[in-house]
Every structure is written in structure tokens, then in C-alpha cells.
Amino acid sequence: KNILLRRIIALIPIFLLLSQVGFSQVKPLIGVAGISHESNTFNIRKTSLEDFGVTIGESNVERAKRFFAGANSKTTSAGYIEGAKRFGLELYPTLITSAQPRGPVADKAFNEMMNEIITGLKAAPKLSGILLNLHGAMIVESYPSGDEEIVRRVRVAFGPAMPIVVTHDFHANITPKMIELCNVLITFKENPHLDTYDRGIQAADIMAKIVSGKVKPVQSIVKPLMVYNIAFQNTFAAPLLPITTESKNLEKQPGILAVSVSGGYQYGDVPSMGPSVVVVTDNNKVMADKEAKRLSDMLYATREETRINNPKPAEAVKMAMEHAGRPVVLIDMGDNIGGGSTGDSSFLLEELIKQGAKGWAMVIADPEAYKVAEKAGVGNSFDFEVGGKMDALHGKPVHIKGEVRSLNVGRYLETEIRHGGGRYWNMGHTAVIQVEGSTLDEPNLLLLTTVPASPNSAHIFISNGVYVERQKILVVKGAIAPRAAYEPFASILISVDSPGATAINPTWFKYYNIRKGLFGIERSEM
Numbered sequence: 301k302n303i304l305l306r307r308i309i310a311l312i313p314i315f316l317l318l319s320q321v322g323f324s325q326v327k328p329l330i331g332v333a334g335i336s337h338e339s340n341t342f343n344i345r346k347t348s349l350e351d352f353g354v355t356i357g358e359s360n361v362e363r364a365k366r367f368f369a370g371a372n373s374k375t376t377s378a379g380y381i382e383g384a385k386r387f388g389l390e391l392y393p394t395l396i397t398s399a400q401p402r403g404p405v406a407d408k409a410f411n412e413m414m415n416e417i418i419t420g421l422k423a424a425p426k427l428s429g430i431l432l433n434l435h436g437a438m439i440v441e442s443y444p445s446g447d448e449e450i451v452r453r454v455r456v457a458f459g460p461a462m463p464i465v466v467t468h469d470f471h472a473n474i475t476p477k478m479i480e481l482c483n484v485l486i487t488f489k490e491n492p493h494l495d496t497y498d499r500g501i502q503a504a505d506i507m508a509k510i511v512s513g514k515v516k517p518v519q520s521i522v523k524p525l526m527v528y529n530i531a532f533q534n535t536f537a538a539p540l541l542p543i544t545t546e547s548k549n550l551e552k553q554p555g556i557l558a559v560s561v562s563g564g565y566q567y568g569d570v571p572s573m574g575p576s577v578v579v580v581t582d583n584n585k586v587m588a589d590k591e592a593k594r595l596s597d598m599l600y601a602t603r604e605e606t607r608i609n610n611p612k613p614a615e616a617v618k619m620a621m622e623h624a625g626r627p628v629v630l631i632d633m634g635d636n637i638g639g640g641s642t643g644d645s646s647f648l649l650e651e652l653i654k655q656g657a658k659g660w661a662m663v664i665a666d667p668e669a670y671k672v673a674e675k676a677g678v679g680n681s682f683d684f685e686v687g688g689k690m691d692a693l694h695g696k697p698v699h700i701k702g703e704v705r706s707l708n709v710g711r712y713l714e715t716e717i718r719h720g721g722g723r724y725w726n727m728g729h730t731a732v733i734q735v736e737g738s739t740l741d742e743p744n745l746l747l748l749t750t751v752p753a754s755p756n757s758a759h760i761f762i763s764n765g766v767y768v769e770r771q772k773i774l775v776v777k778g779a780i781a782p783r784a785a786y787e788p789f790a791s792i793l794i795s796v797d798s799p800g801a802t803a804i805n806p807t808w809f810k811y812y813n814i815r816k817g818l819f820g821i822e823r824s825e826m
Contacts, residue, residue, distance in 0.1 A: 327388055327389055327390040328388075328389055328390065328428035328429065328508070328511045328512075329389075329390045329392050329424060329425065329426060329427055329428055330384070330389050330390065330391055330392065330427065330428060330429045330430065330431055330504075330507060330511075331392045331393075331394060331420075331421045331424055331427045331429070331430040331431070332367070332377070332380060332391050332392065332393045332394065332396060332430075332431045332432075332433065333393075333394045333395055333396060333417040333420065333421060333430070333431075333432055333433070333454075334395075334396045334397070334398075334432055334433030334434055335352070335395070335397055335398070335410070335413050335414075335417070335434065335438065335446070335450060336397070336398035336399075336433060336434060336435040336438070336469075337352075337398060337399050337401065337405055337435055337437075337438040337446070338401040338435055338437045338438070338469070338471060338565060338638070338639065338640055339401070339402070339403065339404045339405060339437060339438050339439035339440075339446070339568060339640065340401060340402065340403060340567040340568070340639065340640025340641070340801050340802065341403075341404065341439065341567060341568055341569040341570075342567055342569075342640075342693070342801045342802075342809055343402050343403040343640050343641065343642070343691075343801045344403055344691060345402050345403045345690075346402075346403050346404060346405070346406045346441070347399050347400075347402045347403060347404065347405045347406065347409065348406055348409050349406075349408070349409035349412060349413070351399040351400060351402065351409075352397045352398070352399045352409065352413065353397065353399075354395065354397050354412075354413055354416070356412055356416060357416075358416075360392075360393070360394055360420050360423060363393055363394060363395060363396070363420070364392075364393045367381075367391075367393035367396060368381065368393070372723065373497075373721055373722060373723040373724075374496060374497040374717050374721030374722075374723070375496050375497065375500070375720065375721040375722060376433050376467050376496045376497070376499055376500040376503075376721070377396060377433060377500060378497055378500060378721070379496065379497040379498060379499060379500015379501040379502075379503070379504070380431055380433070380500045380501075380503065380504050381500075382497070382500070382501055382504075383500060383501040383502070383503065383504020383505055383507075383508075384504050386501070386504070386505070387504055387505055387507075387508035388508060389504060389507065389508055389511075391431075392421075392424045392427065394416070394417055394420030394421055394423075395413060395416045395417050395420055396433055397413065398435075400637075400751070400752060401637070401638060401639055401640035401641075402640055403640070404439040404440060404441055405438060405439065405440045405441070405446060406440075406441055407440060407441045407442050410440045410441075410443075410446060410449075414449075414450065414453055417450075417454070418453065418454070418457050421454070421457070421458070422457070427458070427462070428463070428511045429462065429463035429464070429465065429507050429510060429511050430454060430458065430462060430463070430464050430465075431465050431466075431467070431503055431504070431507060432450065432451060432454065432464060432465070432466045432467070432482070433467055433500075434447045434450060434451075434466055434467065434468055435447065435468065435469045435471075435472065436468035436469050436471065436472020436473060436474060436487065436562065436565075437469065437471050437472055437473050437565035437568050439568055439570060444570040444571060444572070444813065445473070445475045445477075445478070445570065445572055447466075447468070447472070447475075447478065448475045448477055448478045448481065451464065451466060451478060451481040451482050452477075452481055455481050455482075463483050463507060463510045463511060464481070464482045464483050464484075465482065465483060465484045465485075465486070465503045465506055465507045465510070466478070466482045466484070466485045466486070467485075467486050467487070467499055467500065467503050468485060468486065468487040468488070468560070468562065469487065469488055469493070470487055470488040470489070470490070470491045470493060470533070470535070470562060470563055471491075471530075471533075471562070471563060471564065471565040471639075472487050472562045472564070472565070472576070473562075473564055473565050473568050473570060473572040473573050473574065473576075474487075474521060474523070474562055474572060474576040474578065475571075475572040476521055476523075478521075479519050479520070479521045479578065483510060483517050483519075484503070484506050484507075484510075484517050484519065484557065484558060484580050485519065485558075485560065485578050485580070486499055486502055486503055486506075486558050486560055486578075486580075487499075487560035487561070487562045487576075487578065489535065489544055489547055489548065489560065489561065490535045490536070490544065491533050491534060491535045491540075491563060491780050491781075492534075492536075492718070492756075492780055492781050492782075492783055492784035493720050493721065493781070494717050494718075494721070494784060496720060496721040497717075497721050502558065506557055506558065506580075509557075515557060515582045515583070516582060516583040517557055517580050517581070517582065517583070518580070518581055518582075518583055518584065518585045518588055519578055519579065519580040519581070519588055520578070520579050520585065520588035520589045520591075520592040521576055521577065521578050521592060522576070522577050522592040522593050522595075522596035523572075523574055523575065523576045523577075523596070524574070524575060524577075524596045524597070524599045524600040525574075525600070525815065525817055525818055525819060526574060526575065526599070526600055526603050526606075526818055526819035526820055527564065527566050527573070527574055527575075527606075527806065527818050527819065527820035527821055528540075528563045528564055528566075528574070528575040528599065528606060528820070529566065529606045529608055529804060529806075529820055530563070530565075530566060530633070530636075530639070530779050530780065530802075530804055531606075531608050531610060531633065531779070531795055531804045532605065532606045533563040533779070533780050534780045534783060535563075536783075538605070539602035539605040539606065540561075540563070540602075542598075543561055543595060543598050543599060543602075544561060546595065546598065547559040547560070547561050547595065550579070550591060550595075555581050555582050555584050555587060556579065556580070556581050556582075556587070556591070557580040557581060557582055558578075558579070558580040559577075559578075559579050559580075559591070559595070560576075560577070560578040560579075561575070561576075561577050561595060561599070562575055562576045562577075562578070563575050564576065565639075566806065567639060567640055567801065567802055569809075569811050569812060569813050569814060570813055570814070571813055571814065571815060573811075573813075573814045573815070573818075574814070574815070574818060575599055577592045577593075577595040577596045577599070578592065579591045579592040579595070600819075603819045603820070606820060607820075608797060608804055608805060610633070610794075610795050610796060610797035610804065611794065611796060611797060612796070612797055612798070613647040613648050613650075613651045613796055613798050614651050614655075616630050616648070616651075616794050616796040616798075617630070617648065617651040617652055617655050617657060617773075618655065619794060620657070620772070620773045620794065621655065621657055621658075621772075621773075623791065623792055624791075625791025625792065626659070626769075626770075626771065626772045626773075626791055627768060627769060627770075627771045627772060627773065627774045627789070627790055627791060628772065628773050628774070628790070628791055628792055628793075628794065629773075629774045629775075629776060629782070629786045629790045629792070629793045629794070630648060630773060630774070630775045630776070630794050630796055631776055631778055631779065631782060631793060631794065631795045631796060632645060632647075632648055632775055632776065632777045632778070632796055632798050632800075633778075633779055633795055633796055633797065633798055633800075633802060633803065633804045634647070634694075634796070634797070634798030634799045634800030634801070634802055634803040634804070634808075635694060635777040635798065635800045635801075635802065636777060636778050636779045636800075636802035637665075637752045637753065637754040637755070637777050637778065638754035638756070638778055638779070638781050639778075639779060639801075639802040640801060640802060641694070641752075641777065641800050641801040641802045642665065642690040642691065642693075642694055642752060642800075642801065643663075643664065643665035643749075643751075643752025643753070643777055644664055644665050644666055644687045644688060644689055644690050644694055644752075645664075645687065645688070645694035645695055645777065645798065645799075645800050646664070646686070646687035646688040646694065646695035646696060646697065646698045647694075647695045647798050647799060647800075648662065648775050648796065648798065649662060649664065649686070649687055649698050649746070649775075650695065650696075650698050652744070652773070652775075653698065653735075656737075657744070657772070657773060658739075658742040658744065658772060659741075659742035659743065659744065659770075659771050659772030659773060660744050660745070660771065660772060660773035660774070660775065661743075661744075661745040661746075661747070661761060661766050661768075661771050661773070661774055661775070662745075662746060662747070662774070662775030662776075663727075663747040663748075663749060663753070663755065663760060663761075663775075663776075663777065664686055664687045664746065664747070664748060664749070665728075665748075665749050665750070665751060665752040665753070666686055666687055666689065666748050666749075667728075667750045667751075668689065669684050669685070669686045669687075669700075669731075669748045670729060670730070670731050670748045670749065670750050672684045673704045673707065673731035673733060673748055674707055674729070674731060676704050677704060677707075678704050678705070678706060678707055679703065679704065680703070680704055681701070681702075681703060681704075682700065682701065682702050682703060682704050682731075682733050683699075683700075683701050684699075684700060685697035685698065685699055685700075686698050686699075686700045686746065686748065691801075693799060693800050693801055694799070694800050694801070695799070700733060700735060700736075700746060701735070701736040702733045702734050702735040702736045702738070702744075702746070703733070703734045704731060704732075704733060705732040705733065705734045705745070705765070706731070706732045706764065706765055707729070707730070707731050707732075708729070708730045708731075708732070708763070708764050708765075709729060709730075710726060710727040710728045710729050710730040710749060710750070710753075710763075710764075711724070711725065711726045711727075711763075712725050712727075712757070712759045712760070712762075712763035713725075713759070714756075714757040714759055716757075716785075717784075718756045718757050718784050718785050720756060720781075722756070725753070725756075725757060725759070725760075726751075726753070727749045727751065727753030727760055728749045728750035728751035728753065729749070729750045730747055730748065730749045730750070730764055731747070731748045732745055732746075732747055732748075732764050732765065732766070733745070733746040733747075733748060742772065743771075745766055745771075747760075747761070747764055747766075752777075754777075754778060754781060755776035755777060755778050755781075755782045755785070756778070756781050756782065756784070756785060757785050758785045758786060758789075760776075761774065768789065769789055774786070774790075779795075779802070779804075806820065806821050
């Protein structure tokens with residue numbers, strides 16, 4: 301017994317050393333969950349559970365497999381995974397889902413998904429913190445801010461002591477209540493969103509510091525009384541670039557944990573609509589308040605630079621035809637698929653044909669027209685009405701004659717970091733129609749897809765056999781997101797003031813619930 305006791309005593313210094321370097325410590329277990337949706341008030345189509353692709357009752361094991369399978373992308377979730385490795389966290393993924401931007405989320409879908417999240421998180425052995433991967437512009441039928449309601453329910457379920465770190469998209473409409481409900485909120489700094497992975501790592505870093513007791517975050521939010529029009533939400537150019545740079549520089553200062561400048565989402569008719577500044581410090585509320593106000597003032601000071609003066613569809617097509625270089629990229633802002641539009645706007649298609657443009661290519665989501673092309677078969681004639689079928693906002697169907705050039709699966713790979721950081725994309729089954737009047741030198745190519753697909757990658761064309769650099773005109777249905785993919789080779793990009801559910805001109809819409817006096821809403825009743 302004495303020999304055994306002496307051996308145990310001799311091992312005590314070794315155990316103490318191992319404890320100091322962390323070998324005897326169990327990693328903090330961090331729950332991960334999220335429902336991400338950009339909800340467009342002006343899109344009449346509600347977003348359902350089927351749109352999210354959620355299987356009710358699916359095990360956390362299956363969800364975890366999918367979550368960790370995305371580690372090789374550059375998304376926010378991939379950033380969580382990398383951050384957990386770097387900072388000694390163990391992740392416990394539950395329901396993490398998203399849906400194509402569209403109209404507000406149905407109550408039934410939201411409540412069922414929230415039940416899955418709470419049940420999933422409650423099944424964890426013992427959580428030290430929770431990471432919530434949200435968008436920030438989700439509207440639910442009964443909740444103007446679906447994101448706030450998510451955090452509220454998680455907070456109620458796990459109590460005031462549970463650390464909750466939230467990540468948001470750059471287009472978030474952040475509520476002041478959100479700042480009270482979570483410990484830390486971080487938004488993407490960049491638009492196009494090239495920093496999603498970095499923000500995931502940052503969120504994991506801060507979470508690790510919270511659970512280890514190294515920091516006690518406090519945060520402040522200031523919302524300038526303005527709409528920051530999406531036409532000017534390019535953080536890589538003026539007027540936003542200097543403010544984005546300042547937000548990055550501020551995070552290098554001691555005591556500041558995170559600085560987020562959100563451009564807001566102007567297609568949500570809710571009280572929180574508009575830009576926000578959120579500053580998170582290590583237990584220094586005075587500094588957080590001061591810096592948030594300063595950056596908010598910087599945003600408001602640029603308001604006169606955010607007045608729109610973009611060409612309408614007819615003028616934009618004429619400009620593209622007259623431009624000497626190629627390709628000219630026309631950005632169909634009114635049919636911004638990533639902003640909740642339909643993807644079947646026909647205004648630019650109509651003008652291209654009317655003005656006799658040569659060498660153009662564009663994508664329209666029209667499952668009915670695709671079926672006609674598929675039935676005709678490759679090399680055979682196509683004669684059908686295309687586009688303008690989803691609602692009254694996006695034009696009328698255009699009669700197209702031509703030849704079915706190819707039929708494709710519509711899946712492709714993007715190896716570069718593009719908007720959102722995604723690697724694997726699916727535009728649905730796709731037919732390429734060579735429109736009547738085309739030549740080999742100047743083909744007019746209409747791509748018909750079965751689902752609306754945001755043009756975050758030029759491979760939306762390339763994967764379907766379109767030589768993008770040879771085309772005279774490319775039409776992409778987006779806003780700022782496509783710039784990361786098309787600016788490297790485009791001769792010029794022209795943002796078009798086209799009608800639609802995502803029109804950049806606020807006078808196309810009537811708002812009922814936003815704050816009074818917002819600069820940029822040009823309506824007398826406001």
C-alpha cells in the first residue's frame with residue numbers, strides 16, 4: 301500500500317502539468333442550429349416546409365453527417381467547423397437549413413422547424429454554448445422578424461446563462477431586441493459575400509473565449525434612418541468601401557470583439573427594415589455605443605450618394621449593343637433571384653428581341669417551357685411562350701422560336717470563392733435554346749431552367765456550353781452577388797432598373813410597416 305501511495309504522489313506533478321496544457325480537459329460542446337431565409341414581402345408565394353427540404357423527425361446523426369460533409373466549402377458552417385478545430389470546441393449540429401428566397405415563411409413550417417431545433421439541442425449531453433446560423437431578413441406570417449423569434453425561443457428553452465452567438469447575412473434587418481436576446485451578433489462584412497467562412501471562424505473564436513471565461517461581451521446597435529439601396533451595397537466600391545474598411549480596422553483594436561455593418565434588405569416591409577451597425581466589445585458598453593454611433597453616422601453621411609439613376613430595360617439593352625467591348629453583363633435587378641424574385645422576368649428578353657440584339661445569353665426559370673424543349677429533343681424545333689408566368693410583376697410571356705441545342709442536368713461545381721461561399725450548385729434540369737436568327741459567330745442563347753438559380757457563378761452558363769467571353773451580352777438575374785463571378789472577365793456591368801419583386805426603385809412598392817422618415821423611400825405618405 302505504501303509503495304502504491306508513493307507512486308500516486310509521484311504522478312501528481314504530471315497530472316497537474318497535463319491539466320495546465322489542456323490534455324485532461326473535455327472540449328466544450330457547442331450546439332449548432334439555423335433556419336436561413338431571405339423573405340420578400342412583395343413575393344406573394346409563401347415559403348413552405350417543402351421549400352426547406354426538411355424531414356421532420358430526422359436524427360441528429362444524419363443531420364451531423366450532412367453538416368460535416370460541407371467542411372470543404374467556404375460557407376459559414378464550414379467556418380464553424382474550422383473554428384472549432386482551431387479553438388478547441390466540439391460541435392453538436394442539429395437542424396441547419398435554408399430555402400430559396402421567396403415570400404414570407406408559413407407559420408406551420410416555422411413552428412415545425414423550431415420544434416426540431418429545440419428538441420435536437422435538448423438531446424445534447426450538456427451544451428456549453430449555441431451557435432445560430434441565421435440570415436437576418438426572415439419574415440414569418442406571424443413574426444416580422446423570424447430570426448428574432450428563433451433566438452427568443454432558444455433563449456427561453458436554455459435560460460439566460462447560455463451563451464448564444466448568432467451569425468447573419470449582410471442583408472439582415474436587425475431588430476434591437478435581437479441584441480438583447482443573444483450574447484454576440486456578427487454579420488458578413490462583404491457583399492458579394494466572400495467572407496462567410498471567415499465569419500464562421502470568428503463566431504467560433506468568440507464562443508471559445510466566452511465559454512473559457514476570457515471575455516464578457518456586450519453589444520450595441522444603431523440603425524440610421526435610411527434605406528441603403530441594394531444598388532449601392534457593393535462593399536468593394538464607394539460609398540460603402542471606406543465604411544467596410546473601418547469596420548475591419550476597428551476589430552484590430554484591443555477590447556473590440558466584432559464590428560458589423562449590415563446593409564439591410566429593402567424588400568422586407570417590417571419595422572426593422574434598413575441598415576444597422578452592431579459593435580461587440582469585451583465588457584465595455586461605452587465603447588460599443590460610441591463606435592456603433594460613429595459608424596452609423598458614416599453610413600448616413602453617404603445618403604446622397606445612394607440615389608438611383610439606373611437605365612430602364614430598353615435603354616440598358618441599347619447601351620449594351622452600342623458598347624465596344626464584350627461581354628456586357630446586364631444585371632436584371634428587378635428579378636434578383638437571390639433577393640426573392642421569381643427568375644422568370646421577361647422585360648429584358650423582350651427588349652433583346654425587339655431591338656435585334658446579337659450574341660446574347662440569358663437564363664429564365666420556366667419549367668413548362670423546359671418540358672416543351674425536352675419533349676422536342678436536341679436538334680429539333682422549339683416554339684413556345686417563355687417567361688412572365690409566375691405573377692403580374694415580371695412581364696408577359698415572350699414567343700420564342702429556335703432550336704433545342706442541348707438538355708442538361710443543371711448541376712455544376714464552383715471552385716473559386718463566390719457569393720455565399722458555396723461549392724456545389726444546382727440550377728435544375730436545363731434546356732439551351734438557340735433562338736431564331738442566331739449565327740455561329742453571334743448565337744442568341746436562352747437557357748430554360750426548372751428552378752430559379754441565382755447567378756453567383758459564371759458556370760451557370762459555362763456548364764451548359766456557353767462561352768461567356770465570346771458572347772456580346774449576358775443577362776444575369778441578381779444584384780451585387782454576381783459581381784464576384786463576372787467582374788473578372790466582363791467588359792462592363794450595367795445594373796438595370798427593371799420592374800419586379802426586387803426592383804431597386806422603391807416607388808414600385810407600397811410600404812405599410814417600415815419606420816417613418818427613412819431616407820430613400822420617395823413617397824409623400826412616408
